[in-house]
């Protein structure tokens with residue numbers, strides 16, 4: 001019914017004919033206008049004008065870092081001259097419009113979640129393991145890391161210990177700063193660093209491992225003061 005973005009490019013007004021409300025489809029006797037965008041300011045003279053150099057937008061964005069879901073909905077996008085207007089017949093229809101936008105946005109969130117679940121289910125988990133050792137270069141290029149033993153997600157900068165030293169004495173395998181197990185994977189590996197993925201790895205490698213729990217206790221004791 002609604003094709004997003006509702007306003008784009010040269011079209012600066014929605015609906016194209018503002019005398020009919022896009023929500024209730026009735027002839028609008030009066031208008032409630034959602035006016036959004038930007039004007040080019042002239043601070044010296046305290047004025048502002050529309051400008052061909054401006055592209056207006058109106059978006060709803062999700063940054064769900066734990067789930068790696070970054071859904072977005074462009075309600076208006078790249079609107080020429082910077083400004084756009086949505087016309088309704090009443091505040092009641094304006095409210096319904098916001099609900100329609102949020103419903104559409106939630107649909108996108110669900111689609112992203114579904115796509116990510118499908119990706120995670122398709123991963124060959126036997127191939128992932130090699131990214132958790134001899135990976136110092138990969139970890140240093142990652143913006144986040146995850147541990148598939150304790151399922152913590154953290155920035156690579158907080159890693160305190162590296163094992164598997166190379167010929168120059170520099171450790172090449174990260175030890176998880178939260179649990180002390182060498183089961184860290186960086187985002188640079190290309191795998192989704194989210195709990196769902198880490199849990200699958202845990203089930204593959206650690207489910208029946210008792211020695212890892214002992215190692216974790218030892219590490220936490222050692223770093224309890226820092």
Ligand SMILES: [Zn+2]
Nearest residue numbers: 021024089093
């Ligand atoms: Zn209406």
Ligand SMILES: [Zn+2]
Nearest residue numbers: 147150176179
């Ligand atoms: Zn850990």
